[in-house]
Amino acid sequence: MHPAPSVIVFTTLSGLGFGLLTWLGIGMPDVSGWVAFVFFAIAYALAVGGLLASTFHLGHPERAIKAFSQWRSSWLSREGVVSVAALLVMGLYALGRVFLDQNWAPIGWLGAALSLATVYCTSMIYAQLATVPRWKTILTPALFLSIAVGGGALLAGERDFAVILLPVAAVFQIIWWTRGDLAFEQSGSTLASATGLGEPGQVRAFEPPHTGTNYLLREFVFQVGRKHAIKLRIIAFVLGFALPVLLVLAPFAHALFAVAAICHLIGIAASRWLFFAEAEHVVGLYYGKR
Amino acid sequence: MTTLPETTQRKLGLVIDLDTCVGCHACVVSCKGWNTENYGAPLSDQNPYGGDPSGTFLNRVHSYEVQPEEGAAQLIHFPKSCLHCEDAPCVTVCPTGASYKRIEDGIVLVNESDCIGCGLCAWACPYGARELDAAEGVMKKCTLCVDRIYNENLPEEDRMPACVRTCPAGARHFGDFADPESNVSKLTAERGGMDLMPELNTKPVNKYLPPRPKDEMDQIDVLAPFLAPVAEEPKGFIGWLDKALEKI
Numbered sequence: 001m002h003p004a005p006s007v008i009v010f011t012t013l014s015g016l017g018f019g020l021l022t023w024l025g026i027g028m029p030d031v032s033g034w035v036a037f038v039f040f041a042i043a044y045a046l047a048v049g050g051l052l053a054s055t056f057h058l059g060h061p062e063r064a065i066k067a068f069s070q071w072r073s074s075w076l077s078r079e080g081v082v083s084v085a086a087l088l089v090m091g092l093y094a095l096g097r098v099f100l101d102q103n104w105a106p107i108g109w110l111g112a113a114l115s116l117a118t119v120y121c122t123s124m125i126y127a128q129l130a131t132v133p134r135w136k137t138i139l140t141p142a143l144f145l146s147i148a149v150g151g152g153a154l155l156a157g158e159r160d161f162a163v164i165l166l167p168v169a170a171v172f173q174i175i176w177w178t179r180g181d182l183a184f185e186q187s188g189s190t191l192a193s194a195t196g197l198g199e200p201g202q203v204r205a206f207e208p209p210h211t212g213t214n215y216l217l218r219e220f221v222f223q224v225g226r227k228h229a230i231k232l233r234i235i236a237f238v239l240g241f242a243l244p245v246l247l248v249l250a251p252f253a254h255a256l257f258a259v260a261a262i263c264h265l266i267g268i269a270a271s272r273w274l275f276f277a278e279a280e281h282v283v284g285l286y287y288g289k290r
Numbered sequence: 291m292t293t294l295p296e297t298t299q300r301k302l303g304l305v306i307d308l309d310t311c312v313g314c315h316a317c318v319v320s321c322k323g324w325n326t327e328n329y330g331a332p333l334s335d336q337n338p339y340g341g342d343p344s345g346t347f348l349n350r351v352h353s354y355e356v357q358p359e360e361g362a363a364q365l366i367h368f369p370k371s372c373l374h375c376e377d378a379p380c381v382t383v384c385p386t387g388a389s390y391k392r393i394e395d396g397i398v399l400v401n402e403s404d405c406i407g408c409g410l411c412a413w414a415c416p417y418g419a420r421e422l423d424a425a426e427g428v429m430k431k432c433t434l435c436v437d438r439i440y441n442e443n444l445p446e447e448d449r450m451p452a453c454v455r456t457c458p459a460g461a462r463h464f465g466d467f468a469d470p471e472s473n474v475s476k477l478t479a480e481r482g483g484m485d486l487m488p489e490l491n492t493k494p495v496n497k498y499l500p501p502r503p504k505d506e507m508d509q510i511d512v513l514a515p516f517l518a519p520v521a522e523e524p525k526g527f528i529g530w531l532d533k534a535l536e537k538i
Contacts, residue, residue, distance in 0.1 A: 001413075059407015059427025066404055067385035073293045076410055077385035130379065130490050131416045188489045189416070191354075196484040196498055197308075197366060201358035206365060209318070209350035212343045215421040219412065282487065283418035286352055286370065 001132065002222045003276035006056040011122060012269045014050025014083070015144060017043050018115040019152025021090050025112030027103060028158050036097040042155065044087070051083060075128055079121035086114035119148040126275075133187035134180040134279045143172045147240075147271075151264050157257055159248050166264075170241035173271065177233060184280050184290070194285040205288025220281035221289045229278055232270050240267025294381055298396035301467040302434055303374050303495035304454065305474045305483060309502045310461035313353055313367030317453035317462060321349040321371070321432075324452035329437040330402050334425035346423045348372070348432045349453055356501075366501055369462070371453070372419035372432035373486065373494035374398050380411035380420060380431075388429070396468075396495060397436055402428045416487050417494075439464075467495055 020043040023029075024036075031039060055061045068084070070077040090111035096102035123144035126135040150165035191205065192198025244260035244267075280290045325348055326332040335345035349371040357363040374391075378398050381389045388404035389411050391397070400411075405428040412420040412429065420431045435451035438444060448455060454462040465474035474497070477483065483497030524532050 057409070059409075059422060059429075060405065063386070063404070063406045066387070067406060067408070070385050070387050073382040074385045076383065076408065080385065125410070128383070129414055131414060189487055193487050193489055194416075195354055195366075195368060196486060196500060197354060197356050197368075199500065200364065200503070201356045204355045204357065205352070206355040207353040209315075209352050209370075210344075210347075214344050214350075215346065215412070215424070216418040219409065219422075220418070281413070282416045282490075286418060 001276045001279040001281060002219050003273050004057050006053050007276065008269060008272045010050045010054035011144070011275075012050070012265065012272050013046045013053065015119055015122065015148045016151045016155065016265065016268070017046025017048070017050060018083075018086065018118045019148030019150070020155040021047060021086065021115040021152070022112045022149060023152045023156035023158060024097075025090060025093060025108040025110075025115060027105065027108060028161075029156055030103075032097050032101045032103075034098075036094070039156070040090075040094040040098065043090075047083070047087065075121055075124040079118060079125060082114055082121050083118040086111060086118050089114055116145065116148075119144050131282050132279045133183035133189070133282070135275075136187075137176075137179065137183070139172065139176045139179060143169070143176045146172045147268055150241075151261075151268065154244055154248070154257070154264055155261050157254075162248055163245050166241050166245050170237065173237065173241070180278065187282070189282045189285060191285045191288065194282065205286070208287055216283055217287065217289075221284045221287060222277060226278055229274060232274050236267050236271035236274065238267065239263045240271055243267075294376075294378060294391055295393045298376075298392065299394050299468070301374075301376070301396045301495050302439070302465070303396070303467055303474065303497070304371075304434075304451070305463040305465070305477050305497050305499060306369055307461040307463070307477075307481075307499040308366050308368060309481075309499060310459050311351075311367040311369060312459045312461070313351055313365075314458065315351050316456050316458060317369055318347060318349050318351055320452040320456035322347055324435060324438070325430075325433070329433060330400075331423055331426035331428055331430065333430060334423055336424050344424075346421045346430050348419075348421070348430060350418075361504070361506075364501065364504065369453075370417060370419070370486075371496075372398060372434075373417060373492070373496040374432075374434065376493035376495060377491060379414040379416075379490075379492060383410045383414045385410070395466075397434045398431070399433055399436065400429050400431055402426075405429050416490050416492065434464075467497075 024039055024043060055064050067077055067080050071081045089107060093104055093107045093111050096104045120141050123141040127140035130136050146169035150169040153162040153165050191203045195203055197203045244264045247256040247260040250256055284290045322333055333346040337343050349369060352368040352370060354366050354368055355363050356366055374396055378391055381391050386404045386406055388401045390399060407422055407427040409422050420429050423430050439449050450464045454464040463474050463477060465472040467475055478497045481499040483499055485494050
């Protein structure tokens with residue numbers, strides 16, 4: 001799949017932002033006034049920035065409002081509805097925290113649940129697609145949620161939780177990569193099943209329908225990044241999970257939280273780039289490509 | 291709503307005969323022509339006469355080589371367009387309701403004024419049947435020429451999809467799969483019409499007829515064994531050359 005910058009920025013930033021909002025919603029850290037304002041400002045900047053980035057690749061962003069209508073069937077629509085609900089509820093909760101020194105706990109819990117639900121909906125946009133075997137697994141939401149909660153704990157300054165949850169996310173990441181490498185073969189889709197021509201003999205793509213490229217090849221058959229996949233996985237693993245945990249466990253850890261958070265963000269961006277660049281769509285079979 | 295209908299009254303679709311298709315791409319051209327000049331946004335081209343041409347097509351013809359265990363390889367031309375699946379994954383993923391499957395005839399369409407061009411439906415389609423038009427920013431797909439098949443301004447023989455009307459080999463057939471007596475249902479039953487990527491459970495309406503096995507030529511003629519054998523030994527100049535080269 002083509003790793004469009006808008007979707008990488010979207011899933012990385014909004015995942016982290018809603019992860020932080022989850023922690024703020026359950027009152028961790030227990031802050032108010034200016035300190036709360038800074039925490040909420042960071043969370044909103046990430047969450048809203050990510051959501052805005054996701055509209056950049058649309059053909060008609062001016063019609064984006066229509067995307068709230070099909071929540072009954074579409075995960076993308078659900079994601080839009082739930083994210084706006086999460087932002088509104090958490091906005092109310094933030095008002096209490098920042099200006100009135102109030103902890104409206106039920107609203108906070110509701111906002112936290114909606115924030116997690118937003119990340120789940122984001123992950124299901126990809127996990128629902130049978131056409132991309134690498135994504136079509138319950139491990140995809142597990143990965144997105146564990147990264148959001150772990151990264152959120154890091155940003156919230158909840159060290160005790162971050163040093164447990166980030167390694168958990170790292171384990172999900174490794175399992176997800178390992179399963180993903182075999183997913184296409186195990187999906188059962190081949191050029192023979194795609195064309196129905198496997199019965200008489202061995203099928204080979206002889207000639208594509210056109211001499212140039214097209215939308216399908218640009219969008220679904222992206223092979224450039226795969227040759228650096230191992231290096232990028234190491235970068236994603238070290239920056240996204242290992243280094244942040246080591247940094248926050250170090251002495252003078254408080255000053256290093258910002259560095260840890262930036263490392264984490266870069267690492268997760270690398271992971272998300274691979275999420276798209278390594279994903280193979282079954283339509284590539286028709287072109288004799290993957 | 292982009293939920294799928296439980297059933298459709300009719301199931302309009304195509305039968306594509308892989309045995310008959312000669313790979314002339316006439317269906318591609320007529321499709322591009324009709325769907326650029328008529329319903330919806332035109333099918334644009336980018337840099338059509340330049341070094342890197344590309345454009346939107348609703349129908350494309352691939353060619354595959356099938357190599358049996360024994361005997362000669364066979365070349366099969368393979369037109370591919372929207373299969374108007376009964377369980378169309380492209381419809382349910384649409385966030386705006388622009389994509390829908392019609393209850394009356396099962397045609398899968400895009401309401402272009404509702405499409406935000408997010409591309410998710412093309413991601414959900416296993417067959418590459420949907421292409422985002424680069425000029426218009428909306429999703430384009432086969433409409434089964436919905437503006438021809440019911441169009442009473444056209445002569446009756448033209449009220450079928452442009453690709454079917456134009457196919458010089460008669461490799462494309464249009465009809466109602468819900469009617470067991472229709473031409474397409476009969477062809478599918480007789481020739482073993484097949485689904486593409488059945489493992490994805492999309493239940494395509496369009497069916498593909500597999501190529502028939504090629505004739506085997508065991509003998510050229512019953513009298514062939516009695517004919518004089520072709521000279522094995524070269525004679526004349528070639529014979530001399532053969533001997534001379536042997537000696538070197």
